[in-house]
Amino acid sequence: MNKKKKIFALILTLFMVMGLGENVFAYTEDPLFIGGKLERGVSNMYYYVDSTAEGYTYLINNAVDNWVDTGYGWNPIYMSPVASNYATDVDFYAYFNDDINGSILAKTSFCDINEGYIDPMVKNWFFAKIEINDVVISQYPTDTQQGTIAHELGHAFGLDHQDLNKYSIMCQVGFGRITQRVDEISHNAINTLYN
Ligand SMILES: [Zn+2]
Numbered sequence: 275m276n277k278k279k280k281i282f283a284l285i286l287t288l289f290m291v292m293g294l295g296e297n298v299f300a301y302t303e304d305p306l307f308i309g310g311k312l313e314r315g316v317s318n319m320y321y322y323v324d325s326t327a328e329g330y331t332y333l334i335n336n337a338v339d340n341w342v343d344t345g346y347g348w349n350p351i352y353m354s355p356v357a358s359n360y361a362t363d364v365d366f367y368a369y370f371n372d373d374i375n376g377s378i379l380a381k382t383s384f385c386d387i388n389e390g391y392i393d394p395m396v397k398n399w400f401f402a403k404i405e406i407n408d409v410v411i412s413q414y415p416t417d418t419q420q421g422t423i424a425h426e427l428g429h430a431f432g433l434d435h436q437d438l439n440k441y442s443i444m445c446q447v448g449f450g451r452i453t454q455r456v457d458e459i460s461h462n463a464i465n466t467l468y469n
Contacts, residue, residue: 304435304438304439306436306459306463306466307433307434307463308394308395308429308434309432310384310394310395310397310398310399310432311398311399311432311467311468312363312398312400312401312430312432313399313400314363314400315350315468316350316351316352316363316468317351317468319351319352319353319354319362319363319364320353320354320355320356320361320362320364321334321338321353321354321355321362321363321364321366322355322358322359322362322364322365322366323355323365323366324359324365324366324367324368326369327368327406330366330406330419333416333419333420333423334366334423335355337420337421337423337424337427338353338355338427340456341353341428341456341464344455344460344461346458347461348465349464349465350464351431351464362401363401363402363430364402364403364427364430365402365403365404366405366423367403367405367406368405368406368408369405369406369408370407370408370409371407371409378410379406379407379410379411379414379422380404380405380406380407380422380423380425380426381404381405381407382402382403382426382429383402383403384397384399384402385399385400385401385402385403402429402430404423404426404430406422406426414447417454418447418454420454421443421447421451421454424443424454424455424456425446428443428444428456428460429444431468432467433460433463433467439457439459440452440453441453442457442460443455443457
């Protein structure tokens with residue numbers, strides 16, 4: 275595949291896959307929020323890193339720390355790592371998919387207490403599942419990988435894409451995201467959503 279084609283294919287496939295599998299990305303404006311949020315709030319979250327995602331633990335912990343302490347003052351986020359996915363709020367997995375139709379950097383899904391996928395636009399979720407695509411994310415620098423994990427965490431908390439703002443962590447890589455750190459608008463959005 276030539277480089278241009280490859281970049282186009284990447285851009286095509288960077289979109290977040292929502293709970294029911296549909297891609298949600300075509301905005302005329304950028305709403306801050308998906309619609310729902312974490313049922314139990316964000317102030318006492320537990321997260322689990324599956325053995326498949328063990329190699330990302332350092333970056334996951336950094337991305338979590340970045341949300342806990344954004345540098346923009348107080349927010350209610352607190353997260354502790356745990357060794358099992360029992361009753362956790364956010365779970366991390368990695369998978370390998372070099373099928374071009376499936377080659378997104380990472381995706382976030384939203385689940386109810388029975389682990390069924392829900393539509394995050396209309397319902398709150400009990401927990402979120404973040405899946406990191408090894409084969410695609412490994413093509414990017416580690417800083418971008420960490421930024422992508424922080425981006426997916428933003429989805430897990432209820433934030434939508436900010437593709438018109440390259441300085442937002444919620445801008446997609448395919449739309450030219452410049453920062454890999456939580457930005458002030460996203461920080462404030464959490465305070466609004468979980469006030
Ligand atoms: Zn996204």
